[in-house]
Amino acid sequence: MIVAQRKSIPDLLEIVKNHKKILVLGCGTCVTVCLAGGQREVSIIASALRMAAKLKAIPLEVEELTIERQCDNVFIEQAAEAIERNDAVLSFGCGAGVQAIAERYTSKPVYAGLDTAFIGILEERGVWAEKCAACGVCVLHQYGGICPVTRCAKHMLNGPCSSSREDRCEVNPARQCAWQLIYKRLKEIGQLDRLKEIKPPKNRSLGQDDGYRTIVREDHRI
């Protein structure tokens, strides 16, 4: 899922300072699961914004709504009336959701209430970790299901480097060395011979280095 975290209340107030009526719009998908922008968080933040505005004597009306998915036109429609009656939208979707709303409702300012961080999973309660860099060419099959592009600080395809200590990464000892994990996993599944293959450099043009990416499925186009 996409993992995000909210901006601070002073930052949010600064973002919406030129508006008198705003819609705090939550999203029921990824950001709900990572406890950043779902119905509950939207309710808390809307309350917080109303209170902060009152304390600073800023005239601000805050309406709240959470739709199933902000990155999908079908669901965005559900927010049309609420968006119409407000001056601006403070979206608590991920970066894709914010832009989808902005593209659909071109006459309204749409702002991001969250900082979208990464694609990851819930590792333990209250802890999310990045697992995928969306690099465009998945190599997980070669590394026992552990991604060196995302989880090795040096993004090494032919690792490990010479500086890991025990099973810790030299860049940040709080992190496990991805290559130690890869070795252990490949050993466990009987595929250690994969480490003998020298991997050629990755085609970075399929990643974000070449600008934003699109995928076209002709079989689904109308």
Next chain:
Amino acid sequence: MKAFENGADGVLVAGCLEGGCRFVEGNLCAKRRVNYTKDLLEEIGMEKERLRMVNVSAAMARPLADIIIDMVETVRKLGPSPIKLNSSSRQENRK
């Protein structure tokens, strides 16, 4: 948050004793969320002392009474909720 938004001067959250929650760790989760809410109150610009969580059992009437008295005293010292004050002054201005 809703209580504060509606003008509460203070909020006291009372949970069961740690280890004695019917929902196993529900009161521990509640404590962490109360702490988060205290930080949020501070971000907004309100005194976080207006919110407190305590752990008491049904057999602790006297300690609970003392806790409530102490909470009331804390809130009294802090004064009325600034949210309530700002709302009423705005209503006065409208009149």
